[in-house]
Amino acid sequence: MRRSARRRRTVTAYREHGRTVVLIPAAFTAAEERRWVDQMVAKLQTREERRRRTLGSDDDLMARARQLSAAHLDGQAVPVSVRWVENQHRRWGSCTPADRTIRLSGRLRGMPEFVVDYVLVHELAHLLEPTHNTHFWSLVHAYPRAERALGFLEGVEFGSGAPLPAGAADDELEPGAVD
Ligand SMILES: [Zn+2]
Numbered sequence: 001m002r003r004s005a006r007r008r009r010t011v012t013a014y015r016e017h018g019r020t021v022v023l024i025p026a027a028f029t030a031a032e033e034r035r036w037v038d039q040m041v042a043k044l045q046t047r048e049e050r051r052r053r054t055l056g057s058d059d060d061l062m063a064r065a066r067q068l069s070a071a072h073l074d075g076q077a078v079p080v081s082v083r084w085v086e087n088q089h090r091r092w093g094s095c096t097p098a099d100r101t102i103r104l105s106g107r108l109r110g111m112p113e114f115v116v117d118y119v120l121v122h123e124l125a126h127l128l129e130p131t132h133n134t135h136f137w138s139l140v141h142a143y144p145r146a147e148r149a150l151g152f153l154e155g156v157e158f159g160s161g162a163p164l165p166a167g168a169a170d171d172e173l174e175p176g177a178v179d
Contacts, residue, residue, distance in 0.1 A: 077124035095126040104109035118149030
């Protein structure tokens with residue numbers, strides 16, 4: 001909870017490095033503070049739960065991947081499995097073209113859907129083109145919000161600068177996988 005002398009009546013809440021920050025006007029009484037903190041924390045939780053529900057499971061991801069392949073890659077990219085993984089801290093996703101498996105980093109959970117869609121399209125395109133060559137990027141850019149999503153992810157990476165979580169090994173790609 002942070003009090004701001006400049007704030008008159010607005011209250012803001014957000015997550016910062018895993019902590020919840022609530023900004024309130026300095027003039028609030030203790031009772032007002034308690035009421036607002038409770039309200040804002042509840043609001044944040046509702047928003048996060050709503051986001052988690054979309055594409056929450058591996059089955060949801062697989063269904064979404066099929067839709068995106070049909071919409072943007074002429075249905076040519078056909079994955080065998082698409083799943084969430086929690087051991088990718090630096091990569092957003094990876095793909096093994098040989099067995100047509102795709103993995104998405106759990107860090108994408110809670111990010112806007114167009115960003116998750118972009119990473120799915122990126123990994124799907126690797127099923128058709130394993131390297132990051134011109135052909136690959138022309139496939140990816142069939143997804144209209146690719147550039148915007150790339151900008152979003154660059155912003156996240158720039159802003160996070162945080163060290164890896166304790167005990168986390170740097171990502172290792174399995175043999176034959178691309179990211
Ligand atoms: Zn790639």
